[in-house]
Amino acid sequence: MDPVLEVVDATKEFGGVRALDGVSFALRPGEVHALVGENGAGKSTLIKVLTGVHRPDSGQLRHRGEPVVFTRPAQAQQAGISTIYQEVNLIPLMSVAGNLFLGREPRNRWGLVDRARMNEMAERVLAGYGIREDVRRPLGTLAVGAQQMVALARAVATDAHVVIMDEPTSSLEPREVETLFGVIEELHRRDIAIVYVSHRMDELYRICDRVTVLRDGKHVHTGPLAELPRIELVSMMLGREVGDIRAHGTTGFGEDHHAGREPVLRAEHLASGQRLRDVSLTVRPGEVVGLAGLLGSGRSETARAIVGALPLDSGTVLLGGKSLPRGDVAAAVRSGVALLAEDRKAEGIVPNLSVRENIVLAALPRLSRFGVVSRARQDRVVETFMRRLRIKASSPDQKVAELSGGNQQKVLLARWLCTEPKVLLLDEPTRGIDVGAKAEVQALVDELAKEGLAVLLISSEMEELVDGADRLVVLKDGAVVDELVGEQVTEGNVLAAIASGGERR
Template identity: 50%
Template sequence: MANEPLLSMHGIDKRFGLAPALVGAHLDVLPGEVMALIGQNGAGKSTMIKVLNGFVKHDAGTIQFEGKPWAAASPEVAQRAGISTIFQEINLIPFRSVVENIYLGREIRNRAGFLRWRQMTIAAKTLLDEFGIAIDVEAPLGHYSTAIQQMVAIARAVSFNARLVIMDESTSSLDDHEVQVLFATIRRLKQQGVAVIFVSHKLDELYAVCDRVTVMRDGRTVAVASMAEMNKLQLVATMLGRDLAEVRKQGATAFSASARPPGAEVLAVENLAVGRRVTNASLNVRRGEIVGLAGLLGSGRTETARAIFGADARGGGEIRLNGKPVTFTEPHDAIASGIGFCSEDRKQEGIIPGMSVRENMTLALLPALSRSGLVDEARQRKIVERFIADIGIKCSSPDQPIRELSGGNQQKVLLARWLCMNPELLIFDEPTRGIDVGAKAEIQKLIRRLADDGLGVLMISSELEEIVEGADRTFVLRDGRTVSTFDRAEASEATLMDAMAHGTAA
């Protein structure tokens, strides 16, 4: 493509306080092109996007959009000028109808100032039809799946006559089918000449939909290439700034095979039913092994885990811990029996953002750390410092608020929270979601180490390579039922996908 770039950012510098976030970064996007923007957490991707859509002001550098200098004061201004951003967390209003969400802020009115509902409804329908979505546009947005909401957000963006759409981790909450629908939308945008900047941690997706890739590291643009010229391994190596040979040695994940044969059964779940989502789930976990729980989004993996942990009530079935039937009505009971649970939603269900690393790690332990009712801070600090050193948590001090830590380090703190309670069974729901590649490997190694130390581990993951390489055994859920079980030797991406898509209960 020899035409002029639609967007061209050059020599962008940005500092937050003393820390440089961007150092001479550059990014070019051609019209109608899908550009992947990747990098580890903290590489500068999101700052780059924020500079572009006017969230923050850059210190130096030039930005040209459609041949003219670009300076958006806010995302709203950027949107009107032709650059729309779809955020990871959809920022639309779930209680209001699809129509309202599409027309919010630029409602069609008649001369007296009243809303022209009919016209807006028809226009919204037509707009969504273009994307191949046929839904009741008068229903509240919140009634629809995340994918549909995502599409509505995109439709809204495009209806602002966007020439460039930025998708910031748009696929992280979508299942495989929904991702395909999103990709179809992206291709349709392309045909209309709309360019897309696509930010994602998932490499496969980049190859499926992107034309070129811009790799960032430490605030700099380190590589720009066409997707066809760069294989996955090169991509990861560029992102990490490491030797290719070293990356190859590690494989796709940092999991190694278990060091010793599994011990006695610690958890057994039989014919579990939870709400409408889970109808008949069965699985078991032995000491010293990692058991994978695979399935598409909506197959009931998280619901199964939460029911085991006592976070949600179970409708039927039996759960045995060390051979004894148990009924937990609250997570508290499960924890007292030696179960720990790392939720997939770290922000809402894991960390207490405003509290320090120290408090986040030991909150649940405080009664045990108290002497005559007062928290023994010296003991608390000793435990916290031991875990920070032991599992390599990077923080400026134990008193640093946890929200300032990277996703990977937050996850490590949560892991430490459970470890200091000496659990027998740990349940991980998407342990490496939203965590950069380097920290991902560390978390994976840690999980294996815990299993080798004799813990039972139940791991839910949407990333097939994590299940294939990490799990000693895998149970596959489909529509709320356990449909198959694989040993390490039998599990491959192909067999797992087949079971997730077509498996029927034996």
């Protein structure tokens, strides 16, 4: 069968970084094609190339066998390629019907929008998706799942023969997921091809015919999904060898050096919408606990929930036996929890301030008296940390923007350490820094733990987790599926836990 939409050898760079590196992808008519990969694999870029948001630097886009160039999203839509995004991309203040028909409103013989007919048509269309709301209401007053359904109805109602779904279920309730799958089956019958992006294994295996795996901007694998064991799919996504995973098993009893000590951090049954369903974990002083799981499994959300930056539906966070007030980041920081966030550019570093200023930022209240900051005390603190963390800067007055990524990360680490935290949450502490600096940061984390700090480490790099953590908590779909201790902490066990999902508990 000739592909309905095809990318051949596409390459796309953003500022010297290859987001897509010679990727080819072919979509057959009527198939449901899963597109999977971890963070930075190139999924979003590939989708944006398919939908006319980006144009590839090299390579070709073919639509029904003919080479095409889409310069705007509207062109791809006119060609019959519709997209629904993870975040609902509709107009919240506009009516439900208005959103559904925006740009192709039914008109009367004077060319005016026929609202009565539009509302009636909208009601009929949406009823097919299980939405029985007043279509004249502003879209923003609907629940997120219902909004996603409207987006889906809109995407399908245009004469689409290709529908691209980017994590469509991430904000849906289980009942709505069933409706979505019903719609997908219906589309399947109508020979409409679907690109389905998701991290949820169960969904992929339930509805997808074939799968394409991307990793680091490169094409890894394309083939029928049903024949592919889950564990192989996971290992392809993560780039680890399957090897003798099954042989490892979990028979060996792990030793736990820290078992005797009382946990300083205890998170109990954290839940927040669909993203975090049930996460409990403990961290003892001097222990490095790793959080493992695929992208979207709730790792960063767990860290954010612990410091109070993610609104919780239920669950408690206990620090030294006392529970932290919900949703109060300042209180968490005061009690000794520090979060080194994943995106240090957006959530941490102030690039135009000096190393000194960046380090003391969080500790200013402690270093000042009556609002006046003592320069001498500042200098002492800054000097101590620059030496201890081996921060390479020409002087404490150098701008942080001029430092390397690894040294920026150390500056951030120093900032939190000088608030004297009891618990340190590290979200991808070595992302985007070079190999040498990586090893240094990892060594630092070990050192800090030996001195009695409790560390929760999040990383997408299996090696970093397995080497660095005393204990590993494995997450899947926002819930803990396994916990590995001591000698159980191996790559094979982690992969097996992710792939099987809960069965081993």
